[in-house]
Structures are given as C-alpha cells and as structure tokens.
Amino acid sequence: MLENRHIVVGICGGIAAFKAAGLVSQLRQRGADVHCIMTEHAAKLVTPITFGELSGNDVTVDMFANINKWDVEHIALAKLADLFVVAPATADIIGKVANGIADDMLSTTIMATKAKVLFVPSMNTNMYENPIVQENIERLKKFGYEFVEPESGHLACNTTGKGRFPKLETIFDAIEKCLYGKGLLKGKKIIISAGGTQENIDPVRYISNRSSGRMGYAIARAAAMEDADVTLVSCTTALPVPAGVNIIYVHDARELDKAMNSCFDTCDAAVMAAAVSDYRPKVQATQKIKKEAHDSLTIELTQNPDILFGLGQKKKNQFLVGFAAETNDVIEHGKEKLKRKNLDMLVANDVAMPGAGFNVPTNIASLLYKDGTMEQYPKMTKEELGHIIVEKIAEGLR
Numbered sequence: 037m038l039e040n041r042h043i044v045v046g047i048c049g050g051i052a053a054f055k056a057a058g059l060v061s062q063l064r065q066r067g068a069d070v071h072c073i074m075t076e077h078a079a080k081l082v083t084p085i086t087f088g089e090l091s092g093n094d095v096t097v098d099m100f101a102n103i104n105k106w107d108v109e110h111i112a113l114a115k116l117a118d119l120f121v122v123a124p125a126t127a128d129i130i131g132k133v134a135n136g137i138a139d140d141m142l143s144t145t146i147m148a149t150k151a152k153v154l155f156v157p158s159m160n161t162n163m164y165e166n167p168i169v170q171e172n173i174e175r176l177k178k179f180g181y182e183f184v185e186p187e188s189g190h191l192a193c194n195t196t197g198k199g200r201f202p203k204l205e206t207i208f209d210a211i212e213k214c215l216y217g218k219g220l221l222k223g224k225k226i227i228i229s230a231g232g233t234q235e236n237i238d239p240v241r242y243i244s245n246r247s248s249g250r251m252g253y254a255i256a257r258a259a260a261m262e263d264a265d266v267t268l269v270s271c272t273t274a275l276p277v278p279a280g281v282n283i284i285y286v287h288d289a290r291e292l293d294k295a296m297n298s299c300f301d302t303c304d305a306a307v308m309a310a311a312v313s314d315y316r317p318k319v320q321a322t323q324k325i326k327k328e329a330h331d332s333l334t335i336e337l338t339q340n341p342d343i344l345f346g347l348g349q350k351k352k353n354q355f356l357v358g359f360a361a362e363t364n365d366v367i368e369h370g371k372e373k374l375k376r377k378n379l380d381m382l383v384a385n386d387v388a389m390p391g392a393g394f395n396v397p398t399n400i401a402s403l404l405y406k407d408g409t410m411e412q413y414p415k416m417t418k419e420e421l422g423h424i425i426v427e428k429i430a431e432g433l434r
C-alpha cells in the first residue's frame with residue numbers, strides 16, 4: 037500500500053520518541069522508502085542508529101554534519117518527500133513551524149517541503165492544552181497542515197490525560213488519507229452503523245449474531261479518508277476506531293435506533309451496515325436467571341423496530357444505504373428491500389457463498405440502485421468494498 041512512496045519521518049525530543057521506532061518499522065514493512073530526521077533532543081532519547089537500522093537509510097540530526105557531501109540535505113529530503121510525518125511532534129516543533137522558525141534540520145526541511153505534513157502531537161496534557169499550543173495547532177491547520185489527535189490515558193509524566201502517542205493503526209489511517217484521499221466527501225456528514233446488536237436476556241446473557249462490524253468500520257474509514265464528517269454508531273467495541281471518526285457505542289436495537297435517529301436529520305448520507313436483531317426478549321430479567329428454578333426455559337421474543345425502514349420514511353435529501361444479507365434469490369430480495377425501505381442504494385450479498393458475509397475479511401457484493409440499475413463485484417476485501425461504497429455515495433450526493 038505504501039510501495040514507491042517516500043516518507044520523511046521527523047522525530048522530536050518527546051518521551052514518545054521510542055514509539056516512533058514502531059512507526060518507522062511498520063512504514064518500511066508496508067513498502068515505503070523511509071528517511072528519518074531527528075532533532076538533537078530526540079537523539080538524546082533514542083539513538084539515531086535505531087532509526088537508521090529500522091529505515092534502512094542514513095539518519096540526519098545535525099544540519100552541518102555531512103558538510104563534505106553537500107547535497108543540501110534539507111532541500112533533498114524536502115523535495116523527495118511524498119509525505120512528511122512528524123512523530124512525536126512536540127510543542128516546540130509545532131510552535132516553530134507555526135511561527136516560521138527554521139533553525140535546525142527538521143524545521144528547515146518542513147519549511148522547505150511542498151509535501152503534505154502530518155503532525156502527531158504527543159506531550160504532557162497541560163502542555164497540549166496550553167492555549168498557545170492550541171492556537172499554533174489551529175494556525176497550522178488553517179495553512180493546510182494535518183494533525184492526528186493524541187489519545188487520552190496514562191502519560192509518562194505519571195498523570196492521566198490527553199497527550200498519548202496514538203495507536204499505529206490510527207496514524208496509518210491518517211497517512212493513507214494524506215496520500216490517497218481525494219476529498220470526495222468534503223463538507224458532508226455521514227452516519228454509519230456497524231456490528232451486531234446484542235439483546236439482553238438477563239444481566240449476563242444476550243442474543244446476537246455473527247456480524248464482526250468490519251464492513252461498517254471499513255466504510256467509516258473510507259469516508260473519513262474522503263474528508264467526510266463521520267459518525268460511527270457501533271454495536272462492537274472490538275475494533276480500533278478509524279482516525280478522525282466520532283464514535284457512539286450502543287448495545288441493542290433500540291439504542292441503535294435512537295442514536296441513528298438523533299443524527300439523521302442533519303446528515304447527508306446514512307449507511308445501515310449493522311446486523312440488527314429483528315427480535316428481542318419480551319422481558320429482560322433484572323437478575324441472572326438460575327437454572328435451579330427451571331427444568332426448561334422458553335424465551336418469548338418481540339419484534340424490534342426496523343430502523344432502516346424508519347429512516348426511509350423520514351428521509352428528505354439524505355442518500356440512504358442499506359444492506360441485505362441473503363442466502364437465496366439475492367437480487368430479487370435486494371430489489372424488494374430497496375423499494376420497501378425507500379433506499380437510494382442497497383448492498384446485497386449472498387452470505388451462503390464462501391468469502392462473503394459475516395465474520396470474514398472479504399465480501400462479494402452487488403450494488404442495486406433506486407433507478408433499477410445494478411453493478412456486480414467480484415470477491416474483494418471489506419476495505420476495498422468500503423472505498424467503492426463511499427465513491428458511489430459521493431456520486432449520489434453530487
């Protein structure tokens with residue numbers, strides 16, 4: 037995915053500098069040509085040899101160290117870069133770039149590059165929340181610099197708060213957005229549901245289904261990459277939240293219904309990728325059901341709301357997308373669902389086919405449209421299908 041891409045990684049003197057080693061290693065494993073520039077402070081925390089070994093290229097720290105070679109290194113790397121990633125980005129480098137200061141190898145190269153620059157701030161919470169730092173970040177964003185939000189949690193200074201170095205997956209989502217995003221959904225709001233609802237029987241047991249949530253998460257990731265304002269309503273907590281996506285966790289169909297409806301009126305597109313339980317136990321026991329009290333047990337079920345149908349009824353200009361998981365007569369059932377639920381597009385899959393449907397990394401889909409047209413796709417990863425679905429939504433919103 038990063039083959040033939042030249043990525044320059046700037047490493048600053050924050051305690052998370054050691055985590056940049058994992059980032060550099062992963063970038064190289066994913067095919068990128070990686071060049072590292074370290075600040076002098078960073079080189080006191082982790083040795084340049086580490087980054088040299090992991091990147092497979094010389095590491096630059098001192099602007100004047102290679103004076104004999106004299107190919108004006110900061111200009112060479114600034115030109116070479118397809119993307120610049122500053123990780124960890126300290127308050128110092130953010131302040132320097134925001135104010136046009138170029139006084140070492142890293143700041144001069146950032147100033148000289150025309151490539152996108154992605155900052156990954158990581159620092160003590162008070163530093164991060166300092167209004168001067170926040171103002172510098174806002175200023176840089178206005179100039180088109182990109183940022184990955186730090187995570188909240190335990191920090192090296194033995195406090196808890198915002199400022200942690202993000203998960204590598206989150207950084208890679210942002211890297212992909214910088215390299216491949218076309219801004220197809222810029223200014224658009226999209227809500228996506230994912231995963232299988234869990235309908236409580238009692239406080240420890242529930243009825244659910246085999247949905248992993250991967251398809252909905254892939255659509256959310258693809259939509260965020262295309263610059264949409266994405267809200268993901270998730271029935272699962274098992275998957276990493278894609279970078280820049282707002283998350284709402286829900287448990288059962290009624291919570292999902294409430295969350296989708298609360299966002300629907302102001303959105304431009306909605307995708308119901310969740311596998312919703314059509315039924316829930318009529319009575320949910322408040323205490324754990326004990327087997328001593330029952331030789332046999334019958335659980336009476338009552339119907340859940342059809343959330344997608346409800347959204348179809350109230351839709352105005354929203355582009356509404358549903359899924360149909362079928363085991364037979366896929367297209368006929370799909371066409372009928374598209375019409376009955378008043379959808380703009382339906383993703384139909386034959387879950388009986390190997391490599392399609394629940395809990396597998398791939399899918400085999402047909403896209404059916406309101407005007408009666410359809411497109412059939414071969415087996416592909418859910419990530420690939422997510423991008424196609426997002427492109428079709430963008431076309432539909434044009």
Ligand code: CTP
Pocket residue numbers: 289308309310311312313314340341342343344345357358359360361362373
């Ligand atoms: N869906 C929903 N609310 C439900 C059931 C399904 O919003 N109570 C949505 C799903 O998220 C999916 C679409 O409706 O986008 C179709 O789901 P599917 O289970 O295939 O169809 P059903 O409408 O439940 O019909 P049936 O089970 O009878 O095939």
